[in-house]
Amino acid sequence: MQPCADRISTCCPAVPGEPRRCREAPAQTPGAIDEETCRYDEEGKEPSWEEKILCRQCMQVITSPVERIEVKGSHRHTFSNPLGLLFQIGCFRRVKGCVDASPPEAEWSWFRGYVWQVVLCSACATHMGWRYTGPQDCFYGLILDRLMQAS
Numbered sequence: 245m246q247p248c249a250d251r252i253s254t255c256c257p258a259v260p261g262e263p264r265r266c267r268e269a270p271a272q273t274p275g276a277i278d279e280e281t282c283r284y285d286e287e288g289k290e291p292s293w294e295e296k297i298l299c300r301q302c303m304q305v306i307t308s309p310v311e312r313i314e315v316k317g318s319h320r321h322t323f324s325n326p327l328g329l330l331f332q333i334g335c336f337r338r339v340k341g342c343v344d345a346s347p348p349e350a351e352w353s354w355f356r357g358y359v360w361q362v363v364l365c366s367a368c369a370t371h372m373g374w375r376y377t378g379p380q381d382c383f384y385g386l387i388l389d390r391l392m393q394a395s
Contacts, residue, residue, distance in 0.1 A: 296394040299341065304367035306341040306391060313337045313383060315355060315376075321385070323354045333373055333385040341366050342384070344375060354385070 293308035312319050315335040324330045343366045348359040358376040373386035
């Protein structure tokens with residue numbers, strides 16, 4: 245996989261104190277994480293969102309309404325995990341305020357062909373949802389009741 249410095253990163257959250265890393269999984273190795281450096285078009289430039297979506301717990305900026313996407317025909321999905329806990333998630337192309345908190349896992353993925361990783365708020369460590377990485381792309385499934393629109 246080539247470094248993705250020539251395009252805007254769509255899947256790689258910033259981790260304070262660490263260089264931005266590209267973590268898209270190559271098609272031949274589902275779940276593999278590529279550690280080549282990844283950055284926005286202008287090095288060091290973070291997205292400038294006019295409207296913001298925040299962590300409900302601590303008000304950390306997580307993403308923006310402009311990052312909403314549809315996956316499998318919908319932005320919003322309702323799933324239950326193996327323990328029976330129900331989650332309503334929204335799909336987002338890019339986030340700013342989350343960090344990965346688990347290794348990639350393929351078992352029990354709600355999106356076929358994607359591995360998932362737990363993501364936490366980078367400020368307060370609240371479980372915000374999951375990052376889904378597929379052969380060609382990745383996106384975030386964020387738990388909607390843990391988010392709020394900035395007013």
